[in-house]
Amino acid sequence: MQSPITTGTIFQNRYRIIKTLGQGSFGRTYLIEDQRRLNELCILKELILTTISASSWQKARDLFCREAEVLHQIKHTQLPQLREQFEQDQRLFFVNEYIEGKTYRTLLDKRQANSSVFTQTEAIHLMKSLLPVLAYIHGKGIIHQDISPENIVLRDSDQLPVLIDFGLVKKLASRLQYPITTSCNAYIGKLGYSPREQIQMGKVYPSSDLYSLAMTAIVLLTGKEPPELFDEQKLTYNWQDLVTLNPKFSQLLNRMLSYHQCERYQNVVELAEIIEVVEEISIINMNISEIQSSVTNRKPNRVRLNPLARDNTVIPASLTSILNTPLILGAFGATIVVLSGLSSWALVHSIRTQKNNQPISDKPLQTSSLPSISKSFTPTPIIVKQPPIEKKFKRLIFNSSNTAKDNGSITLNQLIRYTFQGQTGQQITVMLAQESGVHFNFLAPNDQLIENTSENSSFYQGILPVDGEYKIDVTTSLQVDESDYSLYVGIEAITQPVTNDTSTDIS
Template sequence: MKPLHCSHGHENPPNSRFCLHCGEKLEQAENGNRESGLALAGRYRIVRELGHGGFGRTYLAQDLNRFGEACVLKEFAPQVQGTFALQKASELFEREAGVLYQLKHPQIPQFRELLRVKQNGEGRLFLVQDYIAGQTCRAILEARRNQGLRFNETEVLKLLRQILPVLDYIHSLGVIHRDISPENIIIRQQDGLPVLIDFGGVKQIAATVASQVMASSPATATRLGKVGYAPHEQMQGGIVSASSDLYALGATVLVLLTGKEPSEFIDPQTLTWVRSRHFSAIPLSPTLSHVLEQLLQPHPRNRPQSANQVLQALTSQSPQIAYSPPPPPSPQTQATVAVAPAGIAPTPSSPPTPVAQRSAPSGNNNAALGWIGKLILALGLILAAGGFGWWAGNLWIESQLRSQQREATPTQEDFENPVISPEEDDEPEPSSDFSQEEQQRKQTLRQRRMNLGIEYDFYVSLVDQAFWNEYPAQRGSSLSTDPDEARLREAWDRIAANLLTQIEQLDLSPQAKAQLGSYDQTDRDRWKARVNRLRVSSRTLYDIADAKFFRVFPKQEGETGSEFLDQPMGQIWQATVADSVKALQSREALERIVFESGDRSQQMSGTLQPGEGKAFTAQLSADQVMDVDLSTAANALFSIYSPTGNTIFLEDSRDRSFSGELPESGFYEFVVVSDADEPIDYQLDITVENPPESAFSVDESTED
């Protein structure tokens, strides 16, 4: 019998119930997991099964190429019949995997690769991702419920503030999780941060295949999500959006707060949350109460439309979330007026049962109406006016909000002239204690800075940093007007002049310079998301930015760690990255290589200016043989990256060629950057040979 392994990789005798090294319970000893100990592709050794469903099974494994590091294998084996159905499922799975591997966020398990293996003559398909050590919110809740406890408001507010940026990130890429619940949020053991796991896209594939190639009803086959957590439109029609994820997050928070399941709060007739059952059961602050009210709105249009809206509501004094108002009442539908909580749109009620009309004697019309008829007519007019007024009021409010947003959002015209006028500038006039020469020198520096559109406070911090590096004895101190410090002030001005010259050479856009001093991790995450949508990695983005930045600031080369990013010079590097993102988005620095049917080779050529970079992407398949040759000047660097980044063929290299078999499918990246002092020409030749045709492309190694 094969030895058993715990999640830490410790080997134990067969039939062991607990790990002899760390005491972990060995679940496979009870489950009889026959896959335990199996090594796939000679690299991933299965430890035990973590779960299974309609799409396949999930295993805990060890990556033998990473010294036994724990990882997760998701096997894709949908319950579909027939060769066509299986082929369709595999195509969809590869497409979904291509989306998932682009997710680069510290609170999402990294998807490493798509793994094909052949075992006993049959192909198997796996998705490999990082293993997250920690406990799910469900496990924590269950442990607390056994003690009569649950999550408190402070804890769920912290959870919301830490998980909402993750949702904002994936939604910005067009990715919907589809299955948010306490089971799919892990509180990471390492740092206590929530990690979002088990994206529903892989599960959705099996449902999609069932609806497309099998006899299942589309409405049933495409349904995905947990009852009580997924909103009505997702469960009934398979419709998902950012608001459906936010609904599921609201349901998750409510379960954690109350310790009760969604079925205890949902009206079985309307399938909507009953406010009196859950909000009255626990004391909540007005902020959290209002936010949950809005997250759990039954109609998606009445919910917040982005995670960022919810985050702002949690941090603002007035926890109202802007929403898109429902359409105005139909002229033939009677409206009822109701008072809604702050920030919640009143939802139209069902029209009241009309009062039966009474027959009236013939004669004068006014008399025929009678006092009841007059009352009904008056009420109808009042209600109609109220409905119209409510609708018109919402339209007016919405127009005002849009107008304010337009006024608050900078446009291209705002940055066309970056010059700062003396009236807008914060720099004080040079001291009268200075000599005329020094005063003139400082005035010249001030004018150059204002022409560049650089704020005074950032300018001082930037020059101080460089000055203190050259004169460490002055670190932390400010220069006075004392004549004895005139030479130090002259040195400070000299350094300032050099820095302004370098910034001029960097040729940053007005938009990038306007934000100097305010760049942070949020900006870097947003840039990564934007280039990922272009099928470009952040590694390629930074290659292009580095070429431009380090050409002007060569002494800073190698200084890109977290400490550097927090410094003023790091702000200039980030401004360079911001401009590089735009160059990629505009395709100025990016070109897609497409191999048409029958094509084996492609050739790209052009000219790079000093410090300029160009990226190329090509969608290629695993097992293809690729030959790459670059012809260019000696002062150029060349990089080739695989889709997941797990394989780096060349990186900032002086080598000009590569030949070999491709390890994975997806978009490969080729980056050429110039560190020459003059324009250089380049020619990039790529040839791709397909492997022999086969029904299923797999790793030919046979596993026992």
């Protein structure tokens, strides 16, 4: 095995080694600066070769160039761009874009130092932010194979997660190290983060990446590594007692972690639809909890009652003594009863006499008149006028990676229409992120919903059926007055997935 490259070494009269970042069984990683681009920082990956005979070197070069062509096709804003590949002194190198930021492993370590971990909201946000990336690479027939907290960087410039260190490079390195076998002796991925079929059989599917994404989320939520959570008897992960989550979110993670590949979500589209519902439920529950908390913590208004006024009248002692005599008190009570009876009889007799002496009038009894109601009366309907829909129009501008993104704010009774030119056979991914109560309708050039889509979607992936101008109408639900949103659109021509030639013999 060749020795590491010393600091200060310059390759291609351009790249200067600053320091070694890491070394594994498949290669080494260096931080370098590009002297032709104002000393811009880059990442240099060296693939380690075990045999350097003339014939094996030539076959290694051919395989290296073929895999580099695949990596050059990967162009996404949340993936580091491959700048170039080269060989020097019988060494093979990749030059990648450097992502300024911290890995989620570093962020978790910092949280745990303060006795905290990631929240459910943060975990859902991370997963939703990575779904467009996975949809992009899976659409090209590429599986990342190595998703973990170490391989996700929170970029400083826009606070978006970036996937680094494709397993494809490690797979290439393993094939260069084990040229005689058609399959590598070492698995690609990380123990605990990669599913059974990937580690034991070397088979990968889109659901394999979703498995790794779920395990990454659980590690961030619990602060525990997969071996600490694994139950060897039941072959399951015991993690739910360590963190309180929405039950729907727990079910989603457990399904992503299913032991059998066929029991998981099979693709990003399937997962995106479910996680959207889970997030809405979580927001509702969080709002209810906040309301309950505010009601519980509110102090009740206290009413101060004035004490009853006391009668300070003094009863003379002589009167008190008389009332305390039983005979006097009885005579006094009897006198009151007799007088009351006489008064009542006199009052009733007077009323009867007055009624008998009053003359009866011949005029009919007058009553207050009431308005008559016509049988044909129809109440006038009250018409509530809805404010007119305010329309805004925006043109999607795609970058060199054929992706477009727009962050905005939308209010009730507002429609924001995004337009772009599409061609038959192009694959497209449309996704709303960082939103609450915002959805879109994807319209074909004939202004009808594109086939296989439903109204008020938040994610779509498919093939454009015809040439023409397509429209994405973004609106809010009736329960939302205003919301921020982030729209992502990726478009590309259909290409056949590049398959690895596992039968190549390097000897």
